[in-house]
Amino acid sequence: MTGTRNLSGIHVTQHAPCWGDLDFAVADDRWKNATDLIRLCEPVLYVCGNCPFRAACIRQVRPSKSEFSGICGGRIWVNGVIVRTLPDAGPEDLPPPVNRKACGTAAGVRAHRRAVEQQCPKCESFDQGGQLELPDSA
Ligand code: SF4
Ligand SMILES: [Zn+2]
Structure with missing residues (x-):
């Protein structure tokens, strides 16, 4: 990782390609x-x-x-x-999704995106269906 390295508890492994770079x-x-x-x-x-x-x-x-x-x-x-x-960096790198009441709706998809986590199965199928709400101004 780059940036501030003094975040507590963070130890980039010595085997990582960025180690010491x-x-x-x-x-x-x-x-x-x-x-x-x-x-x-x-x-x-x-x-x-x-x-x-x-x-x-x-x-x-x-x-x-x-x-x-x-x-x-x-x-x-x-x-x-x-x-x-x-x-080639896919969603599998991101943390697992939190299940929310809004899952399976556009709001659920947005909540996962905002939390920078994977989409849950309900939201994933919704997301891929292209059913996302367009912004009001669209
Ligand atoms: S090389 Fe690996 S450990 Fe280093 S920033 Fe990239 S993903 Fe993280
Ligand atoms: Zn969801």
């Missing part, structure tokens, strides 16, 4: 906004493509909850939001 330690004072961070991180994001620890990386860092900025689990995150994803 200074390009994965972007200092906070080197970027001011998402564009800066993407420019710094995108050239090394490919390294996550060979990493067998993508899901573990996301489990450890919990980037959504910790509002993480940097590379984690094959994605570039800015304040806990994914702004770039490796083409």
Whole structure:
């Protein structure tokens, strides 16, 4: 992972391809906004493509909850939001879904997305059905 490495309890494994790579330690004072961070991180994001620890990386860092900025689990995150994803990084890297009352509806799909977790089976079939509500302004 990149970004702040002093989050408590986070220990990127020595077997990870990013271990000790200074390009994965972007200092906070080197970027001011998402564009800066993407420019710094995108050239090394490919390294996550060979990493067998993508899901573990996301489990450890919990980037959504910790509002993480940097590379984690094959994605570039800015304040806990994914702004770039490796083409082959699938939802299986993300935490399992929380079941909610809204599951099986567009609101359920959105709730999973906001929590940056996998879609549950009910929401997944709904999501793939292309039945998402269009915004009011559409
Ligand atoms: S997924 Fe990427 S950032 Fe995480 S341990 Fe692997 S190489 Fe490092
Ligand atoms: Zn659901």
